[in-house]
Amino acid sequence: MLTLDGVEMRWGDWRLSADLTVPGGARVALIGPSGAGKSTLLAAIAGFQDPDAGRITWNGEDLAGMAPAQRPVAIIFQDNNLFPHLTAAENVGLGLRPDLKLDAAGRAKVEEALARVGLDGLGQRKPGQLSGGQAARVALARALLRHKPIMLLDEPFGALGPALRAEMLALVAELANETGATLIFVSHEPDDARAIADQVILVAEGRAESPVPTDEIFANPPAALSQYLGSS
DSSP states (O other), X not given: OEEEEEEEEEETTEEEEEEEEEOTTOEEEEEOOTTSSHHHHHXXXXXXXXXXXXXXXXXXXXXXXXXXXXXXXEEEOTTTTOOTTSOHHHHHHTTTOTTOOOOHHHHHXXXXXXXXXXXXXXXXXXXXXXXXXXXXXXXXXXXXXXXXXXXXXXXXXXXXXXXXXXXHXXXXXXXXXXXXXXXXXXXXXXXXXXXXXXXXXXXXTTEEOOOEEHHHHHHSOOHHHHXXXXXX
């Protein structure tokens, strides 16, 4: 269970507050207008940005003071965060060892992860030799190898076309189901939330609301969500 207990994020006149709980194993979409703080919220959970107030806990353990690598979190960014001078296999291998000193068992795990995301045989290609969808799959394979109980996605598929984005989201949901990971993803596309999210967190007007069942929030959207959907 992931809990944000009285969390406050501030930047000048900008504010974001969050007081909510995400059940373990849930698939949750963060939706809301640009600039509302969706990515900031993920950064706080991942440990890249410290809250100005409040606590973030996982199964009762306070994550304060933990470096990002120590947290029970794997995150995939908008640009996939691949190293262009490394092969796809090496980029994935970073999920096991940052120094890439992999033994035979480690190399086998890398190949299995690449195959699992549909990149069997492409491990020696560098990011510049991959399509956008293939690069996203490399980032997903790396996150999969980290075996973290929380998976965060900061719109890594936003540059993909609708069909490929839907395919990637379905793959993410399938992998999250297999591993039991808690999935939290940012999306500007309501259809993405409808497709794979059990719950939705609305981030708007300086607040991240508690998760609401996806069907329920779209059937009876609050004013802030209606305004956002009307402009999208």
